[in-house]
Amino acid sequence: MTPKTSTHTAPGKVILLGEHAVGHGQPAIALPVDRRLTLTTTLSDGNAAGTPHDDPAVRTALATAAALYSLPPDRLTIRVTSDIPAGRGLGSSAALTVALLRTLADLTGRPLDREELLSQARTVEAAFHGTSSGLDAAAVGLGGVIWFRNDLRPRALLLPVKDAFDLVVAVTPERRSTAREVTRLHQRLHAQPALYHQYFSQTGSLSAAARDALRTGDLPALGHLMDQAQNLLARMGVSTPGLEHAITTARTAGALGAKLTGAGGGGAIVALASGNAADVTETLQAEGYETFTNRVGAANGADALSPLK
Numbered sequence: 001m002t003p004k005t006s007t008h009t010a011p012g013k014v015i016l017l018g019e020h021a022v023g024h025g026q027p028a029i030a031l032p033v034d035r036r037l038t039l040t041t042t043l044s045d046g047n048a049a050g051t052p053h054d055d056p057a058v059r060t061a062l063a064t065a066a067a068l069y070s071l072p073p074d075r076l077t078i079r080v081t082s083d084i085p086a087g088r089g090l091g092s093s094a095a096l097t098v099a100l101l102r103t104l105a106d107l108t109g110r111p112l113d114r115e116e117l118l119s120q121a122r123t124v125e126a127a128f129h130g131t132s133s134g135l136d137a138a139a140v141g142l143g144g145v146i147w148f149r150n151d152l153r154p155r156a157l158l159l160p161v162k163d164a165f166d167l168v169v170a171v172t173p174e175r176r177s178t179a180r181e182v183t184r185l186h187q188r189l190h191a192q193p194a195l196y197h198q199y200f201s202q203t204g205s206l207s208a209a210a211r212d213a214l215r216t217g218d219l220p221a222l223g224h225l226m227d228q229a230q231n232l233l234a235r236m237g238v239s240t241p242g243l244e245h246a247i248t249t250a251r252t253a254g255a256l257g258a259k260l261t262g263a264g265g266g267g268a269i270v271a272l273a274s275g276n277a278a279d280v281t282e283t284l285q286a287e288g289y290e291t292f293t294n295r296v297g298a299a300n301g302a303d304a305l306s307p308l309k
Helices: 056-068 092-108 114-129 135-142 178-191 193-216 219-236 241-252 277-286
Strands: 004-017 028-043 076-082 146-150 154-158 165-171 257-261 268-273 290-296
Touching: 004 092, 004 135, 004 193, 004 219, 004 257, 004 268, 028 092, 028 135, 028 193, 028 290, 056 076, 056 092, 056 114, 076 092, 092 114, 092 135, 114 135, 114 154, 114 178, 135 146, 135 154, 165 241, 165 277, 178 193, 193 219, 219 241, 219 257, 219 268, 241 257, 241 268, 241 277, 268 277, 277 290
Parallel strands: none
Antiparallel strands: 004 028, 028 076, 028 146, 146 154, 165 268, 165 290, 257 268
């Protein structure tokens, strides 16, 4: 049998609001960004073993995904190229997961609708994070600005966006681990459950208000909500001095709002710009931050929540 090959690409993501609270039944808003990962999977003829990946988490993810498709992992070889900064909370593992699952579906001729993709992605992402709300894979796999919640079952909605805007993403030097930050937060939650559930509830209310701001095009309100969300994340203990410095730098440069994105403990920030993305970018770069700008276009969203398996 001739070896078969499939290639797919997937974007990174940012979370506008809802980190951590999304794992406790509250809504979050996220979207893909213009940084991409490309993955090529080759299925050998059985005579040559695939080359093990040098990252143990990726090897685990590959084995988990292969099992979903009844494929022996030693017959699979993957090649990955990416401009998504790894270990910065920008969805590199979700992009890898989504691209990998799509290549395996191609190689086996198995249909893969969005519900099945996101269900499988939750399973595979556990190899990276231990647990997964499904938010990252939904943002990467669905495209557009999404409203996501995972209470009784995961649900996703493409949100309407009235006016286009720019997001400036700044990457800090601090590498972080989603699994570590989630574990630490759970420890604090266990010690002070009433306080942290109040934080989660307040974060959910901010997400709901941000959904309305996107619908009406009220960007100053959206920026203020992002700032409030950052204050809550800092109280939860997931911000860092490095993140706070980048956030302050972005706000001083004229960003309407700025916050960390992802699990925290380092990683990246996202700043909302309105006609001044170049100024915000230049100021952050002068402070030594790697940056990129992501344009979010006006779009019509779905009018009903869609349950995901």
